[in-house]
Amino acid sequence: MHLKFIIADDHPLFRGALRQVLEAVSAEVSITEVGDFESVVQLIKDQDDLDLLLLDLTMPGGTGLSGLIALKALQPALPIIIVSGTDDNATISRALELGASGFIPKSTSMDGIGDAVRAVLDGDIWVPAGVEITAEPDAETRDLLQRIRTLTPQQMRVLTMLGEGLLNKQIAFELSVSEATVKAHVSAVLQKLNVDSRTQAVIVLSKIGAESLRS
Template sequence: MRILLIDDHPLFREGVALLLKPLVEGLETWEAGSCEAAFELLAQRGSADLVLIDLGLPGLSGLEGLQRLRLEHPEVPVVVMSSSDDKDTVMAVLDAGAMGFIPKSSTSQVMLGALRLILAKGIYLPPSVFLAARASPAVAAAPAQGRSAAVASPAAGRRPADLGLTPRQADVLHLLLQGKPAKLIGRQLNLSLSTVKAHTSAVLRALNVTTRTQAVLAAGRMGLHFEEPAAGQGASDDCMASSSR
């Protein structure tokens, strides 16, 4: 697995790289101090498996970089790590296509747990993003004075099957949460565009939402996490989708 860290503070990048190291065997981390340097790295080395990006960057801002990443590298999931974690900021990055948000004000324990959850195909969002005054099952409540918050382990969350979703619908949902467009989802899962749209409608209904951003929030609130995508089921899924219409 290759993870690209985009942050203008070398010490922070090095610290996050050390946190990531034991999470996945054979992990390779790339570091960039700006969006411009990050895009040069991607051009030289090819696509990364995950991008962690700060918002307060010199030159091209983190939000602008996120938007460009979603446009030029729609296959790469992006998670924002920022010191600005108010609800408006988090909603803005989710609307721009990020699949998660980790506040820099988090303790190392929370950050490590959040990264572990993300690498285990879960969704991490700070409690501040939720409209309700209760914490998400995916994250801990805001810590009381003198106490650190903890992140639930991936096993503590829910799976798409708990919502009545089929394995292929779960695959579509996971790629949708990453901000991938329908055409790319279809190509990656070997599904027709009409089947992707049918599955997308089904997963949004299951989450009781109407947009991708709302789906990310719902998935974070539930602590939803995913298995590896099933292979070789595209044709049968197309038949099922067409027979259900």
């Protein structure tokens, strides 16, 4: 079976190591490497037959876990494995809560990375041995994560576009919908996030990103 992978990391040597692992997973693979977040977004917009994305949270243009939210909004079914040097229990738990299919610390061996990729391709969730998935200790962050999970993929796309500073007219163009539809989505997003304005919604999104980068 031919598989299509994306490696998204700004370190060429590490991308090369990941490529070696992915090439050993299947005899037929297509691998695209990118080093910045905008390139990942464009690839996911352009290709709907991807099998797996390996994603660094802190590459140029990335915004931590809010970047994961944006990518899952574009392709909800695409398995995404976070590959990160920030690998504490809280960060891993948050990533899985927001839809990641696995989490690979950058200290993981080549064999371990291969095991993770194979597990996720088989439909499993993969976390490092010894990692305990815990409930979010911060009550406010836990509430935000739960609220974000109630958003539909289209509402998540609208939220991430609000975070980019797009106006309703621009969002309508990007989504090929009417401005009235966008307004309805924005209203639903505000209600689900329990905020009163677009600005507050953007603050919620940025807080999730900042939490993951600070952990």
